[in-house]
Amino acid sequence: MAQHPTGVAMRLDPLVTRILAPNASAYTYTGTQSYLVGDTDVAVIDPGPDDPAHLAALTAAIDGRTVTAIVVTHHHRDHSPATRPLAAATGAPIVGPAPVSVSGEGGADAAFDANYAPDRVLADGEDVVGSGWTLTALATPGHTSNHLCFALPESGVLFSGDHVMGWATSVVSPPDGDMGAYMSSLERLMERDDRVYYPGHGDIVENPRRLVRGMLGHRKQREGQILRLLGHGESPLETMVARMYAGLDPRLMRAAERSVLAHLYDLRGRGMVAEEGETWRIAA
Structure with missing residues (x-):
């Protein structure tokens, strides 16, 4: 900037x-x-x-x-x-x-x-x-x-x-x-x-449309990343965030955790994942 x-x-x-x-x-x-x-x-x-x-x-x-x-x-x-x-x-x-x-x-x-x-x-x-x-x-x-x-x-x-x-x-x-x-x-x-x-x-x-298109793509990539991780077995939120955001500024880790949780809630609402205690898994 x-x-x-x-x-x-x-x-x-x-x-x-x-x-x-x-x-x-x-x-x-x-x-x-x-x-x-x-x-x-x-x-x-x-x-x-x-x-x-x-x-x-x-x-x-x-x-x-x-x-x-x-x-x-x-x-x-x-x-x-x-x-x-x-x-x-x-x-x-x-x-x-x-x-x-x-x-x-x-x-x-x-x-x-x-x-x-x-x-x-x-x-x-x-x-x-x-x-x-x-x-x-x-x-x-x-x-x-x-x-x-x-x-x-x-x-x-x-x-x-x-x-x-x-x-x-x-x-x-x-x-x-x-x-x-x-x-x-x-x-x-x-x-x-x-x-x-x-x-x-x-x-x-x-170039607003180009940026918004990229943002939509970024979020869909994050969603795909979550589903691939859960495809290997159930996982707690903290483990997923650590793997998805390796090298992130530690000050932003809480924000990353909240956004991953928002993705998980959205996926749960669409019947794609399920929550069991402290862990998440692909929905049966």
């Missing part, structure tokens, strides 16, 4: 400006990318973490213009916490997906922003409108059950959040993350003709 500094407003096209938050990590790459959409009035997409320096950078980029809406793709802590101080400062409504309550095995992990509270919940196909711009919500569950992408038809742009990133595939962590839903959402994007994706993390995606 071409490096750019945090806190600097970069115009990507006449309607879109990007500001990178200073929260680089093994999970966020160079950091969360917040976007301003519009000219005379603006929407702020994914204002990011509640970080004073990033809030100051967003405020400087807004430069006194009216903020029509603070838009959220999903309520992970690297995307939505800054909605609250930004709303307090601008008076703008917070709009985005409905909050989710996650229980069961895995639960709501530390990534979730438990205080996310939208003023307006967007359903698939609903619009947020400003002067010369429209953001249309596109339901893309999988990374989270409530994930939304946003199309900007005036520019041929899709803000892809964490559903499609420009540096790595998304983590799909049950119970809120769902591999079957994630694959279906990727298939839905394949039917579109967006010119470019502006993701939550990583490079601008300039």
Whole structure:
């Protein structure tokens, strides 16, 4: 990725400006990318973490213009916490997906922003409108059950959040993350003709269909890898992950484990594998 500094407003096209938050990590790459959409009035997409320096950078980029809406793709802590101080400062409504309550095995992990509270919940196909711009919500569950992408038809742009990133595939962590839903959402994007994706993390995606096709292929390869391993006999999750992700950065091993579990749950739902205590096997 071409490096750019945090806190600097970069115009990507006449309607879109990007500001990178200073929260680089093994999970966020160079950091969360917040976007301003519009000219005379603006929407702020994914204002990011509640970080004073990033809030100051967003405020400087807004430069006194009216903020029509603070838009959220999903309520992970690297995307939505800054909605609250930004709303307090601008008076703008917070709009985005409905909050989710996650229980069961895995639960709501530390990534979730438990205080996310939208003023307006967007359903698939609903619009947020400003002067010369429209953001249309596109339901893309999988990374989270409530994930939304946003199309900007005036520019041929899709803000892809964490559903499609420009540096790595998304983590799909049950119970809120769902591999079957994630694959279906990727298939839905394949039917579109967006010119470019502006993701939550990583490079601008300039050939969206090629990347999405590759992501679908990657996930199908992982599924095949799981079935081949189980074809040699039953196996616990940890053993499969260790064999499938040899050499992976240890900081990412937990994420890999969650994604393999998501594949296993999807395969179990399709009647292809079965769970017996701590082990998995090919279904009889």
